[in-house]
Amino acid sequence: MEREKVIEVEGLVKKFGSFVANDHLTFDVYRGEIFGFLGANGAGKTTAIRILCGLSRPTSGRVMVAGIDASRPEEIKKRIGYMSQRFSLYEDLTVTENIELYGGIYGMTMKEIRPRTDMLLRKLSFIESGDTLIKSLPLGLRQKLAFSVAVFHDPGIVFLDEPTSGVDPITRRQFWEMIYETASRGITVFVTTHYMDEAEYCDRVTIMSEGKIVALDSPAALRARYGTSSVEELFVKITRPQKEKV
Amino acid sequence: MAAAEAYNISHRYAKVTALSNLSFSVNDGELFGFIGPDGAGKTTLFRIAATLIIPSEGKMTLFGLDTVNDYKQLRNIIGYMPGRFSLYYDLTVEENLNFYATIFGTTIKENYHLIEPIYKHIEPFRKRLTGRLSGGMKQKLALSCALIHKPRILLLDEPTTGVDAVSRTEFWAILSHLKNEGITIIVSTPYMDEALRCDRIALIQNGTIMSIDTPQNIRRSYGQKLYAVICPDKYKLLLALSTEPCALSSEPFGDSIHVTLIPGTDPQQLVTALSASGLSGVMIEEIVPGIEDVFLELMKKEQ
Numbered sequence: 001m002e003r004e005k006v007i008e009v010e011g012l013v014k015k016f017g018s019f020v021a022n023d024h025l026t027f028d029v030y031r032g033e034i035f036g037f038l039g040a041n042g043a044g045k046t047t048a049i050r051i052l053c054g055l056s057r058p059t060s061g062r063v064m065v066a067g068i069d070a071s072r073p074e075e076i077k078k079r080i081g082y083m084s085q086r087f088s089l090y091e092d093l094t095v096t097e098n099i100e101l102y103g104g105i106y107g108m109t110m111k112e113i114r115p116r117t118d119m120l121l122r123k124l125s126f127i128e129s130g131d132t133l134i135k136s137l138p139l140g141l142r143q144k145l146a147f148s149v150a151v152f153h154d155p156g157i158v159f160l161d162e163p164t165s166g167v168d169p170i171t172r173r174q175f176w177e178m179i180y181e182t183a184s185r186g187i188t189v190f191v192t193t194h195y196m197d198e199a200e201y202c203d204r205v206t207i208m209s210e211g212k213i214v215a216l217d218s219p220a221a222l223r224a225r226y227g228t229s230s231v232e233e234l235f236v237k238i239t240r241p242q243k244e245k246v
Numbered sequence: 247m248a249a250a251e252a253y254n255i256s257h258r259y260a261k262v263t264a265l266s267n268l269s270f271s272v273n274d275g276e277l278f279g280f281i282g283p284d285g286a287g288k289t290t291l292f293r294i295a296a297t298l299i300i301p302s303e304g305k306m307t308l309f310g311l312d313t314v315n316d317y318k319q320l321r322n323i324i325g326y327m328p329g330r331f332s333l334y335y336d337l338t339v340e341e342n343l344n345f346y347a348t349i350f351g352t353t354i355k356e357n358y359h360l361i362e363p364i365y366k367h368i369e370p371f372r373k374r375l376t377g378r379l380s381g382g383m384k385q386k387l388a389l390s391c392a393l394i395h396k397p398r399i400l401l402l403d404e405p406t407t408g409v410d411a412v413s414r415t416e417f418w419a420i421l422s423h424l425k426n427e428g429i430t431i432i433v434s435t436p437y438m439d440e441a442l443r444c445d446r447i448a449l450i451q452n453g454t455i456m457s458i459d460t461p462q463n464i465r466r467s468y469g470q471k472l473y474a475v476i477c478p479d480k481y482k483l484l485l486a487l488s489t490e491p492c493a494l495s496s497e498p499f500g501d502s503i504h505v506t507l508i509p510g511t512d513p514q515q516l517v518t519a520l521s522a523s524g525l526s527g528v529m530i531e532e533i534v535p536g537i538e539d540v541f542l543e544l545m546k547k548e549q
Contacts, residue, residue: 169542170546173497236411
C-alpha cells in the first residue's frame with residue numbers, strides 16, 4: 001500500500017538576493033510520521049520551515065503541504081499546527097483563555113472547544129487549574145500545554161521548532177511521549193532539535209548543510225551507512241567534512 | 247586559594263525562591279560546570295558571582311574578594327558572558343571588541359594572544375555590524391569580549407544553548423584551551439552530555455545543588471544496575487515497559503530505553519516477558535550510567 005504523503009517537496013529553491021538559502025530540496029513526509037529536521041545553525045532549516053508553514057514563498061520548486069500547494073499559503077495555515085521554542089502562549093492570559101483563543105483562530109466553535117478543553121486538562125492532570133495565568137506555570141508544563149494547543153484543532157501536521165530547548169530531563173521525556181502519542185493518532189510531527197538523542201526518537205531524520213539536504217533516512221539506517229554509533233557522531237561527520245581536511 | 251566560594255547563598259525574587267542555601271567551592275584553574283534545566287537558578291547564581299545582584303542571604307567570594315563589598319576590584323578580574331547576547335548590535339565586530347578593551351584600560355593588541363584562537367574565526371568580518379553576524383559568530387565575539395582584559399576567572403552563562411552540536415564541540419575545545427592558559431572557568435549548560443568536558447560539576451535543580459563531584463564520580467554514584475533495552479518499535483516498547491512488573495523505571499535515551507529492574511531480576515527474564523507480549527527483536531545489555539541518568543534519578547528522589 002502506498003503511504004499517504006502529507007508533505008511533498010520537489011526541487012525547492014529559496015533565494016534571498018544572490019544568497020541561496022534552500023538549494024533544490026526534495027523530500028516527502030508521510031502521514032503519522034515523526035520527521036526530524038536537523039542541521040547546523042544557518043544551514044537553511046528555518047527558511048524551509050517558514051515555507052512549509054505558509055509564511056514564505058519558494059523562489060522555485062513544488063511544495064505541497066496537507067494537499068495544498070504553497071501558492072495558497074492561507075489554506076496551508078489552516079491545516080497545520082505550529083509551536084516555536086520562544087513564543088507560543090500568551091503569558092497574561094489563563095490556560096483556558098489561551099486554548100479558546102487558538103481554537104477560535106482555527107475556526108472551532110465554543111461547543112467544540114469546551115469538551116476538548118476538559119479532556120486536554122484532564123490528560124495533563126491539570127483539571128483544577130484552567131484559570132491559572134500562563135506566566136505562573138513552570139516552564140515544563142508550559143511547553144506541554146503549548147504542544148497540546150498546537151494540535152488542539154487536529155491538524156494533519158504539526159511543526160515543532162526546538163520544543164524542548166532548556167527543558168528538564170523528566171519533562172523532555174514526557175514531551176516526547178506526547179509526540180509519540182500524537183503521531184500514533186495519525187498526526188504527522190515535523191520537529192527540529194539540538195538534542196541529538198532526540199533525533200534518535202524520530203522515524204526518519206534529514207540533515208541539512210549549507211542549504212542542501214545531505215542525509216535523509218531512519219536513524220538506524222544512517223548510523224549503519226556512515227559507520228557511526230550515534231546520530232550525534234553522524235551529524236558532526238557530515239556537516240563538517242571540510243574541517244577534517246584542515 | 248579557592249577561585250570561588252559560596253557560603254549558604256539564597257536568593258528570592260518577590261515570591262519566587264530562585265536559590266536556596268547553596269554552598270560550593272571552585273578551585274583555581276578549574277573548569278567547573280553547573281548542569282541543569284531552565285529555571286534551576288543558574289542565571290541568578292551567575293549574576294551574583296558577576297557582582298550584578300546581591301544575594302538575599304549568604305555570601306560569595308572570588309579569589310577571596312567579596313562579590314558585594316569588593317565588587318569594584320572584582321570586576322577587573324571577572325570575564326562575564328551572560329546567557330542573552332549583550333553586545334552592541336549597531337557597532338561592528340571590531341568596535342565592540344575595542345570598546346570592551348578600552349573600558350578595562352587595555353588594548354586589543356595587548357591581549358591578542360589570548361583571544362586569537364577564537365577571534366581569528368571572526369576577524370575576516372571585523373567591519374561587519376554585530377547584529378548581522380550568525381549565532382555561532384556572535385558567540386565567539388561575546389567570548390572574545392569577555393576575555394579581552396585577561397580575566398582570572400570566566401563566568402559563562404549557557405554559552406552553548408541553542409547552538410548546533412558541531413559548534414558546541416568547537417566551543418568546548420576553546421574552553422579547554424583557555425583552561426590550559428590558567429583561567430578558571432565556571433560555565434552552565436542544560437546539555438547533560440557537555441558535563442563530561444568539565445573537571446567537576448554541580449547538578450542543579452529548583453535552586454538547590456543535588457550533587458557536586460567529578461563527572462566520573464557522579465556517574466559512579468548511580469544506585470542501581472542500569473540496562474539499555476532496544477526494539478525496532480520504540481513507542482510500543484515504552485508502553486510495554488511502563489506496565490512491566492519487573493521494571494522499576496524506564497526512560498527513553500535516544501535509540502534505546504534505559505531500564506532499572508527489581509533487584510535480583512535476570513535481565514533475560516524481561517526480554518522473555520516483552521517478547522511474550524508481542525514485541526519482536528528486543529535486546530538488552532547492561533550499561534554505564536551517564537550524567538543524565540543520574541540527574542533523572544536525583545530529580546525523582548527529590549520529588
